[in-house]
Amino acid sequence: MAKKDAPQAPLTPAVLHILLALSTQERHGYGIMKQVQADSQGKVKMGPGTLYGSIGRMMEAGLIRESVKRVDPEMDDERRVYYGITGEGRAALAAELRRYRGVVAVAEGRLSYGN
Amino acid sequence: MATDVADRRYRAWYAVLLRLYPRPFHERFGEGMAQTFHDLCRERRDAKRGLSGFALWILFETLVGIIRESTIRMTQMSRTILRVALVALGLLMVPLVASQVVDGWNWPPGAFVFVYVLFFAAGMAFALIARRMGAWSYKAGVGLALAAGFVLGWGNMVHMTEKENPAFLVYFGVLVMGGVGAWIARLEAPGMARALYAMAVVLSAMAGTQLLLSGAPAGPDRNQAIGRFVCAAVFAASGLLFRHASLAGTK
Numbered sequence: 001m002a003k004k005d006a007p008q009a010p011l012t013p014a015v016l017h018i019l020l021a022l023s024t025q026e027r028h029g030y031g032i033m034k035q036v037q038a039d040s041q042g043k044v045k046m047g048p049g050t051l052y053g054s055i056g057r058m059m060e061a062g063l064i065r066e067s068v069k070r071v072d073p074e075m076d077d078e079r080r081v082y083y084g085i086t087g088e089g090r091a092a093l094a095a096e097l098r099r100y101r102g103v104v105a106v107a108e109g110r111l112s113y114g115n
Numbered sequence: 116m117a118t119d120v121a122d123r124r125y126r127a128w129y130a131v132l133l134r135l136y137p138r139p140f141h142e143r144f145g146e147g148m149a150q151t152f153h154d155l156c157r158e159r160r161d162a163k164r165g166l167s168g169f170a171l172w173i174l175f176e177t178l179v180g181i182i183r184e185s186t187i188r189m190t191q192m193s194r195t196i197l198r199v200a201l202v203a204l205g206l207l208m209v210p211l212v213a214s215q216v217v218d219g220w221n222w223p224p225g226a227f228v229f230v231y232v233l234f235f236a237a238g239m240a241f242a243l244i245a246r247r248m249g250a251w252s253y254k255a256g257v258g259l260a261l262a263a264g265f266v267l268g269w270g271n272m273v274h275m276t277e278k279e280n281p282a283f284l285v286y287f288g289v290l291v292m293g294g295v296g297a298w299i300a301r302l303e304a305p306g307m308a309r310a311l312y313a314m315a316v317v318l319s320a321m322a323g324t325q326l327l328l329s330g331a332p333a334g335p336d337r338n339q340a341i342g343r344f345v346c347a348a349v350f351a352a353s354g355l356l357f358r359h360a361s362l363a364g365t366k
Binding site for chain 2: 029033047048049050051052055056075078080081096110113
């Protein structure tokens with residue numbers, strides 16, 4: 001069941017990128033940041049304020065959830081909170097990607113007609 | 116070495132900056148944000164890049180975040196206040212209508228204002244405390260405790276007014292005890308459970324003593340004592356709910 005605070009499409013760029021980053025595996029804050037940077041080829045750069053503000057709202061909307069604290073073997077021995085995508089998050093991401101495909105199809109149709 | 120010193124200084128400075136976030140946000144994400152900031156500092160240090168430009172960007176980004184989160188929190192708080200005020204107004208309609216249709220119910224206007232303030236205060240207390248935990252048992256425990264506290268406080272006040280007997284003040288001690296217990300427990304479920312159990316035990320003992328002293332097999336004193344036993348049972352039930360919330364391990 002969708003929560004009452006669930007954001008309606010379109011998603012904000014930050015939310016979209018965080019969902020994309022979490023679509024394959026659970027990640028901690030810094031891991032999400034690095035994945036977003038990689039996914040966007042460095043075009044989207046968010047600081048901790050934007051990241052955790054979005055995480056808070058996404059958790060309230062049920063799009064992501066907090067996972068158990070654990071050590072990242074590729075980093076230091078500090079325990080970190082990991083975040084994972086929920087079923088609602090996947091549904092929101094899929095809906096957003098469908099919307100993007102629709103927009104791209106319309107734009108391509110217009111551009112080819114213009115040529 | 117100089118970089119390490121700058122790194123440590125920036126981390127300390129960022130920790131101070133994080134305290135400007137609304138408290139619930141800071142409690143929930145402060146540690147993760149500080150950790151992420153440390154990771155970003157380390158990344159730049161490893162890449163042998165300077166920290167001053169980065170620190171300036173983080174300062175700006177964090178200040179924007181603080182303003183955004185504070186604004187959201189203020190908006191949520193305004194909505195909560197409005198909702199509670201409307202619900203309290205709805206509840207006030209009960210004595211207001213009753214005073215029109217029930218013979219002998221003639222409260223002065225000040226009494227209605229006082230009752231409204233009580234409804235509003237109880238509602239705000241519920242809204243502010245219950246949001247601390249998502250568990251249904253915690254919310255139900257808060258609701259029951261406040262309802263029983265309200266009934267106990269209200270009942271005693273009426274008896275004090277009717278009989279002009281300040282001895283009833285002693286029952287307010289149970290409410291004060293609950294308030295102190297909640298403060299010591301910092302509203303955490305295990306401590307709240309203990310505070311509610313203590314209130315139930317003390318109130319039962321007081322009601323039992325009143326029952327023994329009244330002596331009469333039936334009458335107003337006996338009915339009042341039974342009413343207090345009911346309140347004690349509700350406090351105990353509320354304690355059980357807090358215990359359930361604490362065992363659920365959700366905070």
